[in-house]
């Protein structure tokens with residue numbers, strides 16, 4: 343459903359070249375939640391931006407439901423949902439108006455959009471908010487509306503960028519419930535996060551990204567076997583401080 347092959351992006355600034363993403367390959371199947379994990383500057387956002395067609399790769403391809411993002415970015419975008427911690431709302435619109443507006447932007451026919459909105463409002467418990475002005479919502483309410491917005495066009499692939507950043511316990515539980523819904527409805531999901539503890543509970547497979555390169559990938563039990571470490575945080579610690587784990591001569 344989502345296929346990334348040898349995706350590469352270099353940035354040059356002040357005569358220095360940064361390998362933001364270096365020959366990254368991964369695949370995510372329908373109903374699978376893939377954790378793309380890494381410290382600051384590892385290349386997570388650049389990867390998502392290439393998948394979204396916002397940054398042109400130097401090499402490699404990203405393919406969404408069979409459509410290459412660099413060949414047909416508009417068609418690929420229609421197959422993608424994107425939710426980020428920094429998503430905003432249009433404060434002057436009602437929640438219903440805003441969500442139907444987004445459905446329209448994605449070319450969803452009005453009747454389908456109404457049906458879809460009613461269904462998702464039930465899933466994310468926003469029925470009571472539909473006629474409120476988006477600008478008057480609390481942080482938690484706004485989060486639920488944003489999550490519905492990401493799914494309004496029923497994309498087969500969902501990208502979540504730091505979805506739990508800045509949320510309280512209830513907000514984090516909402517994200518867990520949302521990801522459960524995505525899995526049950528057969529979406530291919532990529533979650534980028536620093537929260538390794540949450541990722542362990544949420545994701546089916548993982549890619550550990552460090553300085554643009556995928557250093558380890560697999561299920562948690564495969565990673566445990568290949569790294570000899572129990573938790574993702576220890577695996578990252580080894581990647582970032584390799585000398586600490588070397589045996590003295």
Ligand SMILES: Nc1ncnc2c1ncn2[C@@H]1O[C@H](COP(=O)(O)OP(=O)(O)OP(=O)(O)O)[C@@H](O)[C@H]1O
Nearest residue numbers: 353355360362380381382383384385386387388389
């Ligand atoms: N437009 C740009 N110009 C120059 N360098 C860039 C640009 N965008 C990203 N980079 C560099 O590419 C590398 C990867 O950045 P990226 O934002 O993809 O990392 P990240 O894993 O998302 O980090 P964070 O978790 O801090 O958001 C970093 O070294 C960053 O400074």
